[in-house]
Amino acid sequence: MRLESNRYTFMFAFAVCVTCSLALSIVSEGLKEKKALNVALDIKKNILKAVSLETPLSAKVQAKEVLDLYDAKIEEKVINAEGQVVEGKRPVDIQEAEALYPLYMYKEGGQIRAYCFPIVGKGLWSTIYGYFALEPDAMTVRGITFYKHGETPGLGAEIEKDWFQDNYKGKKIWDIQRNRLIPVKVVKGQVNNVVSKEEMPFYVDGISGATMTSKGVTAMVDKWINIYEPFFNKIREDR
Numbered sequence: 001m002r003l004e005s006n007r008y009t010f011m012f013a014f015a016v017c018v019t020c021s022l023a024l025s026i027v028s029e030g031l032k033e034k035k036a037l038n039v040a041l042d043i044k045k046n047i048l049k050a051v052s053l054e055t056p057l058s059a060k061v062q063a064k065e066v067l068d069l070y071d072a073k074i075e076e077k078v079i080n081a082e083g084q085v086v087e088g089k090r091p092v093d094i095q096e097a098e099a100l101y102p103l104y105m106y107k108e109g110g111q112i113r114a115y116c117f118p119i120v121g122k123g124l125w126s127t128i129y130g131y132f133a134l135e136p137d138a139m140t141v142r143g144i145t146f147y148k149h150g151e152t153p154g155l156g157a158e159i160e161k162d163w164f165q166d167n168y169k170g171k172k173i174w175d176i177q178r179n180r181l182i183p184v185k186v187v188k189g190q191v192n193n194v195v196s197k198e199e200m201p202f203y204v205d206g207i208s209g210a211t212m213t214s215k216g217v218t219a220m221v222d223k224w225i226n227i228y229e230p231f232f233n234k235i236r237e238d239r
Helices: 002-050 063-073 156-160 162-168 211-238
Strands: 074-080 100-108 111-122 127-134 141-148
Touching (some): 002 141, 156 162, 156 211
């Protein structure tokens, strides 16, 4: 009698597990397309935020408005390691093994207002994803966003807050006096207490208690600015 009871319990538990697994699989598969669309929407929203639109996105912007703005204001390009535009390619066409890089140009009235590109790197606990934008002079930071990470709330996660991202606006990546590239660095503390007045354009305030995340952000910005430097160097030379 006890054996029959145990067998019944096991079979019931097995049936419940199979049913739940099947239901979750069906739901997950059914939502896959919607999740992909939401990811794409979030990326476009962050590109629009990084380039600092003349009319900023509202806090309650609708999906259709984001898509319409993106299509109207952003021109997608692909560049190679030498900084040359690869004609006929779009960011979505880039294969993982290819040494090709997406570039997004924000235009108003046919004029380029910003160049934007993705940045990816390691923080303290996670991989951090964001976008970095430069003014048409290819020297001045127009904006930055961090939209996906797993850093500590209240500490490293502050990188996603406007107060931190706004620190980058107007900073420089190119030192005209010394004619060299200086990607923006995050300092420990406040810039005006740490570096000289001459060096201030190349640094932003750090986040208290988030040294490792700050170092990760500095490293990722440095890495990706150097990757895109061949393209931006051509822009500066043409000017």
